[in-house]
Amino acid sequence: MMIKSVREIEFNFKGEDTSYLTHSLHPYPAKFPPQLPKRILERYAVKEQTVLDPFCGSGTTLIEARIFGVNAIGVDVNGLSTLLSKVKATPLSQKQFNTIEIFVSKIENEVFKWKFSNRPKIKVKEIEGLDHWFQNNVSEEITFLLNEINLIKNNDIRDFLKIVLSSIIVRVSNQDSDTRFAAIDKNIQNGYTLEQFCKKANEYNSRIMEYSKLINDKTELQIFNADSRNLDFIPDNSIDLIITSPPYANSYDYYLYHKFRKLWLDLDVKFAQNNEIGSRREYSSLKENPEKWNNDLIKCFIEMQRVLKPNHLAFIVIGDSVIKKELIKIEKEISDFAPSTGFRVNEILSSDLSNHSKIFNPTFAQKGKKEHLIILQKQ
Numbered sequence: 001m002m003i004k005s006v007r008e009i010e011f012n013f014k015g016e017d018t019s020y021l022t023h024s025l026h027p028y029p030a031k032f033p034p035q036l037p038k039r040i041l042e043r044y045a046v047k048e049q050t051v052l053d054p055f056c057g058s059g060t061t062l063i064e065a066r067i068f069g070v071n072a073i074g075v076d077v078n079g080l081s082t083l084l085s086k087v088k089a090t091p092l093s094q095k096q097f098n099t100i101e102i103f104v105s106k107i108e109n110e111v112f113k114w115k116f117s118n119r120p121k122i123k124v125k126e127i128e129g130l131d132h133w134f135q136n137n138v139s140e141e142i143t144f145l146l147n148e149i150n151l152i153k154n155n156d157i158r159d160f161l162k163i164v165l166s167s168i169i170v171r172v173s174n175q176d177s178d179t180r181f182a183a184i185d186k187n188i189q190n191g192y193t194l195e196q197f198c199k200k201a202n203e204y205n206s207r208i209m210e211y212s213k214l215i216n217d218k219t220e221l222q223i224f225n226a227d228s229r230n231l232d233f234i235p236d237n238s239i240d241l242i243i244t245s246p247p248y249a250n251s252y253d254y255y256l257y258h259k260f261r262k263l264w265l266d267l268d269v270k271f272a273q274n275n276e277i278g279s280r281r282e283y284s285s286l287k288e289n290p291e292k293w294n295n296d297l298i299k300c301f302i303e304m305q306r307v308l309k310p311n312h313l314a315f316i317v318i319g320d321s322v323i324k325k326e327l328i329k330i331e332k333e334i335s336d337f338a339p340s341t342g343f344r345v346n347e348i349l350s351s352d353l354s355n356h357s358k359i360f361n362p363t364f365a366q367k368g369k370k371e372h373l374i375i376l377q378k379q
């Protein structure tokens with residue numbers, strides 16, 4: 001099989017809009033720019049094939065796959081990611097948009113009475129540590145929204161509204177920002193949480209409406225909340241193309257980043273905490289050795305290789321890391337272990353993170369670390 005070189009694709013996304021359609025719904029750390037999967041799909045995919053992202057995060061690959069016209073399978077260990085990916089990549093019908101509009105108008109009509117001291121009384125959902133991270137008036141309004149959302153029968157609409165609520169949780173909490181876990185006094189006024197919810201719901205509704213017009217009903221979306229070291233729910237030789245970005249070791253704790261969102265939405269926290277690979281918790285707190293990182297990646301590569309069709313390609317975006325003060329040059333590690341997993345390394349494109357403002361992700365711009373696009377071919 002003749003493979004076209006990826007080097008002819010332009011991968012510098014500086015100045016490009018990365019927030020079009022549903023890509024901007026909800027904060028998520030270390031997303032790759034949508035143009036990355038888009039350009040790979042345009043060059044290497046054929047309509048109605050099946051594309052897999054085993055670390056689907058906020059669903060960037062899945063959205064682009066559906067717009068391009070291929071079936072999309074996403075896997076992530078984090079329950080918030082899989083819910084978010086589902087909402088961002090699922091088109092809705094006109095009837096569903098109307099139901100959302102009616103729901104939002106109902107909440108808008110409630111705001112006035114929640115603004116004053118004789119607000120309705122409500123028993124706040126019980127969550128450990130809530131008083132430290134949320135003002136009581138905020139917790140009451142979130143509980144009210146959740147109660148209303150849970151009355152909705154249609155799954156897709158309920159999930160959409162949960163994601164709208166989740167997107168404002170950090171803003172209305174005492175947490176300083178999405179990436180800074182310090183409690184500060186924000187003095188959130190009565191009614192503000194409801195107003196923010198309505199504002200986001202209207203914005204997201206119109207974004208999903210635009211996205212929905214582009215989706216061909218014949219393609220399918222499947223999303224699994226699972227650990228990609230074991231993809232036994234995907235048959236051998238069934239995937240045409242993989243486009244993915246595993247964690248960059250010792251850089252993030254995705255499970256922690258979304259902890260309160262998940263507690264409010266009754267999503268499991270422990271599964272992601274115990275099975276997330278490459279987390280800061282593993283390498284900075286539990287002081288695991290770099291070998292653990294290689295072993296986890298090898299398990300994922302063996303599974304990716306198994307599910308790919310023979311000779312087909314996997315595009316992996318991954319960054320170097322520092323573990324126990326040692327710089328891990330990940331393209332070297334992958335080049336060494338890839339053959340033992342049944343992959344050949346076809347090409348590697350690297351960016352010097354200390355020089356580039358934004359090739360893939362600016363937050364890893366530490367001296368000596370590089371980010372790589374590694375193209376593997378199943379042998």
Ligand SMILES: C[S@@+](CC[C@H](N)C(=O)[O-])C[C@H]1O[C@@H](n2cnc3c(N)ncnc32)[C@H](O)[C@@H]1O
Binds near residue numbers: 056060246
């Ligand atoms: C770099 S992010 C992916 C971001 C994604 N490309 C996007 O644009 O949103 C890496 C993802 O890997 C997930 N992850 C970590 N360990 C995992 C595991 N064992 N199995 C599946 N997903 C995992 C994290 O939850 C996180 O969402």
